[in-house]
Amino acid sequence: MKRKYRQLAAVLMFLVCLSGCAMSPKKETQKVREASTQAVMEEGVIPGGMPVGIYMETDGVMVLGTDQITGADGKQYQPAENLVRPGDYIVAWNDEKIENKKELFQKLSDLDEDQVALTLRRGQQELTVAVKPVETKPDEYKLGIWVRDNVQGLGTITFMTRDGAFGALGHGIHDMDTSALLSIRQGTLYKTSIHSIQKGQNGIPGSMEGMIVYSHYNRLGTIDKNTEAGIYGTIESAEKLFLQQEMVPVAERGEIQKGKAVIRCYVNGEVENYDILVTDIDDSGQEINKGLVIEITDQRLLDATGGIIQGMSGSPILQNGKLIGAVTHVFVQDSAKGYGIFIENMLSNLSA
Numbered sequence: 001m002k003r004k005y006r007q008l009a010a011v012l013m014f015l016v017c018l019s020g021c022a023m024s025p026k027k028e029t030q031k032v033r034e035a036s037t038q039a040v041m042e043e044g045v046i047p048g049g050m051p052v053g054i055y056m057e058t059d060g061v062m063v064l065g066t067d068q069i070t071g072a073d074g075k076q077y078q079p080a081e082n083l084v085r086p087g088d089y090i091v092a093w094n095d096e097k098i099e100n101k102k103e104l105f106q107k108l109s110d111l112d113e114d115q116v117a118l119t120l121r122r123g124q125q126e127l128t129v130a131v132k133p134v135e136t137k138p139d140e141y142k143l144g145i146w147v148r149d150n151v152q153g154l155g156t157i158t159f160m161t162r163d164g165a166f167g168a169l170g171h172g173i174h175d176m177d178t179s180a181l182l183s184i185r186q187g188t189l190y191k192t193s194i195h196s197i198q199k200g201q202n203g204i205p206g207s208m209e210g211m212i213v214y215s216h217y218n219r220l221g222t223i224d225k226n227t228e229a230g231i232y233g234t235i236e237s238a239e240k241l242f243l244q245q246e247m248v249p250v251a252e253r254g255e256i257q258k259g260k261a262v263i264r265c266y267v268n269g270e271v272e273n274y275d276i277l278v279t280d281i282d283d284s285g286q287e288i289n290k291g292l293v294i295e296i297t298d299q300r301l302l303d304a305t306g307g308i309i310q311g312m313s314g315s316p317i318l319q320n321g322k323l324i325g326a327v328t329h330v331f332v333q334d335s336a337k338g339y340g341i342f343i344e345n346m347l348s349n350l351s352a
Contacts, residue, residue: 037347040161044247047316047323048157049264049271051194052168052241053212054231055152056187056223060089060121061104064146064177072135079144083129084120087180090147091126092119099185100149108133111141121183148175151182154192154210156265156314158326158346160235160242165350166221169230169314170326170341171289187223187233190214191240194266199306200335208266208311229288229345230314230326251322253291253342256281261294261319263327265312267304274298278319279337289328292317292340307335 066080084090090098093107094117107116115132133141151173160166166189172181192210200206212218220241223233235241258281262273280293294317296307305312308330315327317340326346329339 037344037350040347040350041250041252041344043162044249045159045161045323046242046245047248047264047318048159048166048168048242048314049266049316050157050241051154051192051208051210051266051311052157052220053152053190053192053210053214053218054155054168054173054187054223055150055190055212055214056173056182056184056226056231057100057150058089058148059183059185060091061098061101062148062175062178062182063088063090063120064148064175067144067146069134069136069142069144072137077134077144079132079134079142081144083131084118084145085122086178087122087175089121089183090118090145091121092128093117095119101147104147108141108143151175152212154194154208154212154311155231156312156327157241158230158314158316159323159343160238161350162247164221164235164238165232166235167230167232167314167326167346167350170328170346171230171313172228173226173231181228182226184223184226187226187231189220189223189233189235191218191220194311197267197305197309199304200309200330201306202333202335205330205332206306206309206335208309210311225349227349229341229349232349248318249322250343250347251319251324253283253344255322256292256319256324256342259319261317261324263294263296263315263317265301265315265327267301273318274301276317278317278324278340288345289341290339291342291345292325294327294338294340296336302336308338309335 063084065086068078115130117128119128155169158167190212192212194210196209198206221235225232258278261278275298277295282291317325323343325340325343328341331337
């Protein structure tokens with residue numbers, strides 16, 4: 001008899017493993033990536049500053065946590081407790097591949113066993129656990145697991161190379177509940193329209209608020225990687241995003257100086273340059289996306305946004321006509337100040 005299942009799922013709106021059996025392919029890939037990064041450094045990139053809609057699907061079904069459920073007999077059960085952990089990815093059901101929540105729920109609806117084997121990816125390892133679904137109503141069963149399989153929101157494009165590769169955000173997209181960097185299977189960039197800006201205040205970060213229409217017409221490109229240094233992929237419709245496609249040089253880390261610079265960001269319906277100061281440079285590499293400390297000095301931007309706001313992550317930072325990095329974080333207690341990432345760190349994440 002088929003058994004039905006009600007979703008135990010939460011939907012997130014964020015304001016957003018390859019292993020080898022030999023060492024030589026990894027070394028070769030690293031050499032190719034380094035050569036590719038150097039080529040882009042020499043040729044330059046097209047700076048961004050435009051907001052985009054982001055939609056990404058997780059690589060497997062992400063576990064947010066477990067829950068206690070009431071069985072049809074009135075007793076309390078926790079069938080997945082101590083078996084699955086927040087941040088795990090469910091990748092198979094009785095050895096059959098699972099890619100999304102829909103497939104997971106269908107498997108449970110078609111359940112004809114008292115116990116199922118869930119294959120989990122935990123970090124770089126895979127393991128299998130046995131879970132006994134609990135009957136909560138006649139023919140309705142639950143696993144007691146909260147899950148997620150996609151994330152969506154707004155961000156800012158940092159750059160595009162001549163061949164259409166892009167980098168954005170300057171920081172990774174982490175799960176709101178587990179704080180883990182999301183492992184993604186695929187993603188898509190879309191055009192977005194910003195309809196309002198909530199100004200930041202000391203202690204309260206501001207934000208851009210917009211709308212994304214998930215249609216083929218609004219599709220801009222694909223997202224292939226989500227890393228601690230940003231998201232990366234390929235722009236398919238550059239003419240829909242970049243009104244001007246002029247290359248700018250890329251600065252090496254040693255060229256960056258404290259002092260005047262500008263950021264490119266979308267405010268008041270267009271992308272403009274706004275004055276900032278680079279107040280500190282951290283070459284220690286302790287935090288990949290906090291190498292620069294910046295301060296907004298342009299009164300136009302302060303009047304419009306109150307400083308750095310959510311959605312502005314990825315805004316290009318230029319100094320002396322060269323791209324030096326991107327905005328990544330705001331100081332919560334002083335919204336005029338924040339962090340930026342070195343552009344070298346972003347370019348090194350472009351696919352080889």
